Amino acid sequence: MNEHLFASRIRQALDESAERLPYRVTQRLERARLAALAHARPEAAVATASAGPAATVTVSGDDRPSVLVRLLTAGVPILLVVVGLYGISVWDDAQRAAETADIDAQLMLSDDEVPIAAYADRGFGVYIKNSRQ
Amino acid sequence: MASRQELSDFLESVERRAFKQAVYAVRDDDAALDIVQDAMFKLAEKYADKPPAELPLLFQRILQNVIHDHFRRQKVRNLWTTLLSSLQPDDDEGSERDPLDALEVEGDARAGESAAQLVERDQILRIIDAEVQKLPTRQREAFVMRYWQEMDVAETAIAMGCSEGSVKTHCSRATHALAEALKARGITL
Numbered sequence: 001m002n003e004h005l006f007a008s009r010i011r012q013a014l015d016e017s018a019e020r021l022p023y024r025v026t027q028r029l030e031r032a033r034l035a036a037l038a039h040a041r042p043e044a045a046v047a048t049a050s051a052g053p054a055a056t057v058t059v060s061g062d063d064r065p066s067v068l069v070r071l072l073t074a075g076v077p078i079l080l081v082v083v084g085l086y087g088i089s090v091w092d093d094a095q096r097a098a099e100t101a102d103i104d105a106q107l108m109l110s111d112d113e114v115p116i117a118a119y120a121d122r123g124f125g126v127y128i129k130n131s132r133q
Numbered sequence: 134m135a136s137r138q139e140l141s142d143f144l145e146s147v148e149r150r151a152f153k154q155a156v157y158a159v160r161d162d163d164a165a166l167d168i169v170q171d172a173m174f175k176l177a178e179k180y181a182d183k184p185p186a187e188l189p190l191l192f193q194r195i196l197q198n199v200i201h202d203h204f205r206r207q208k209v210r211n212l213w214t215t216l217l218s219s220l221q222p223d224d225d226e227g228s229e230r231d232p233l234d235a236l237e238v239e240g241d242a243r244a245g246e247s248a249a250q251l252v253e254r255d256q257i258l259r260i261i262d263a264e265v266q267k268l269p270t271r272q273r274e275a276f277v278m279r280y281w282q283e284m285d286v287a288e289t290a291i292a293m294g295c296s297e298g299s300v301k302t303h304c305s306r307a308t309h310a311l312a313e314a315l316k317a318r319g320i321t322l
Contacts, residue, residue, distance in 0.1 A: 006308055006322065007276070007280035007308055010265070010280065010281075011280055011283075013257070013261045014150075014153065014261070014262075014265070014281050015150075015281075017153065017258045017259075017261070018150055020258070021149055021152065025162065026149075028166050028170075029152060030148075032170035032174075033144045033145060033148055035170070035174070036170070036173035036177040037140060037141055039174055039177050040178065
């Protein structure tokens, strides 16, 4: 018996053996196939067997966005959130400082206990002028 | 470009043989199933846009790579598991067995055969399976791709990453080794 004839007999036996796989294995293979098909690139899912030569689809090697684009896509929203939170924090601090300054100034003016040095402060002078207006 | 249906048909046509091929290599059904699933995913994800004629060679190449990756990972894993295995109790494999595994669906073509013939045929198939599995790795890979997957010498050489001359040598040695092994066990084909 020559090599090819012997090999064809072996192939028949192996085919028969593959047809007798346990149910658990065939089920798992089917699930794996369906999962792989669901995972297939969208181009393959859209294309149909009936599409003629005119309907050829040009596909580049890899249509996924580059690493830089993906990093920017993920990084920009995070950066915006961080900047936003910092802005809110600064604005809140400024508001608190303004309120405190206002309260302190009102207290000092009402008690007529403004230190002499305060009148030498340019900012206090502007405040007094504005509050009188 | 392969359509979804063509890709599905291709995977269905090769999945059983791919599983057996993986079992011959790793000798573990669950690991072989994982390997086939991984190979299917990679083919679908990266090469679904290739023409249907290119799929068999691509799939074989991917399957071989996944099998080799499995062995590489296993080597690293074994380093740790051998150190820790003595601390763990043995698993009871019998409790994990699926009773459906014992059921085998026979086709109509086998309806006329007697129980004795079925058992004998089953034994012969198991012996052939075992002898194919016993072949040296490269011989088995060449034999399975060349004669079972029906790839030509050039395709087999590409999939195996070797010369065409090496493929012919591996195939010839595998065939002779198989023939001698089966003859020694009293099996004539």
